[in-house]
Amino acid sequence: GENVEQHxxxxxxxxxxxxxxxCTYSDSASNYFPWYKQELGKGPQLIIxxxxxxxxxxxxxxxxxxxxxxxxxxxxxxxxxxxxxxVYFCAASIRSGGGADGLTFGKxxxxxxxx
Amino acid sequence: ETGVTQTPRHLVMGMTNKKSLKxxxxxxxxxxxxxxxxxxxxxxxMFVYSLEERVENNSVPSRFSPECPNxxxxxxxxxxxxxxxxxLYLCASxxxxxxxxxEQYFGPGTRLTVT
Numbered sequence: 001g002e003n004v005e006q007h008x009x010x011x012x013x014x015x016x017x018x019x020x021x022x023c024t025y026s027d028s029a030s031n032y033f034p035w036y037k038q039e040l041g042k043g044p045q046l047i048i049x050x051x052x053x054x055x056x057x058x059x060x061x062x063x064x065x066x067x068x069x070x071x072x073x074x075x076x077x078x079x080x081x082x083x084x085x086x087v088y089f090c091a092a093s094i095r096s097g098g099g100a101d102g103l104t105f106g107k108x109x110x111x112x113x114x115x
Numbered sequence: 116e117t118g119v120t121q122t123p124r125h126l127v128m129g130m131t132n133k134k135s136l137k138x139x140x141x142x143x144x145x146x147x148x149x150x151x152x153x154x155x156x157x158x159x160x161m162f163v164y165s166l167e168e169r170v171e172n173n174s175v176p177s178r179f180s181p182e183c184p185n186x187x188x189x190x191x192x193x194x195x196x197x198x199x200x201x202x203l204y205l206c207a208s209x210x211x212x213x214x215x216x217x218e219q220y221f222g223p224g225t226r227l228t229v230t
Contacts, residue, residue: 043221102160
């Protein structure tokens with residue numbers, strides 16, 4: 001089955017600096033890669049996703065890049081703010097022929113924004 | 116709010132108890148999921164329902180029994196659990212149109228403690 005590795009497990013950056021979280025996946029058939037943000041006491045919230053036919057996607061301060069050859073994808077957050085502090089999860093999935101598909105998640109990165 | 120609600124938010128049960136977790140989605144989706152989130156482990160997919168039929172059972176012990184009576188409701192029936200089953204149980208939903216991947220939206224979770 002699919003295996004997703006995520007690094008680092010903890011990332012501390014100064015407010016205003018950029019943060020980068022990296023993930024690798026094992027199954028070359030994976031074709032959907034979402035990123036989730038989880039705040040304390042809440043469920044994961046989808047913040048951005050990318051499909052395998054795209055190399056990069058950007059939404060305001062958040063961007064995701066995908067390298068299918070190397071089987072890795074990254075989340076980039078620019079101009080970090082205190083409200084960006086949370087746990088971030090990457091995930092991967094194989095879109096099969098029919099029906100819904102579950103996600104395989106990384107272990108998460110605890111992002112800490114230092115004021 | 117994501118449009119996915121879960122009750123109860125917290126549950127403490129003994130190993131001989133029987134309890135049920137409830138999930139309701141108000142998004143008009145046709146697929147629903149149960150995930151388990153344990154400390155220091157990735158989110159683990161447990162069950163997937165698409166159009167009220169179970170399409171995936173991810174090698175989950177039989178002491179966990181899902182039920183999906185309609186596309187808006189999902190239950191997880193629990194009996195004779197073990198202390199290692201203590202975790203955050205997350206429900207998610209998505210709209211599967213059979214043509215590609217669509218986003219999964221998570222509820223806030225039920226924090227389960229087995230004593």
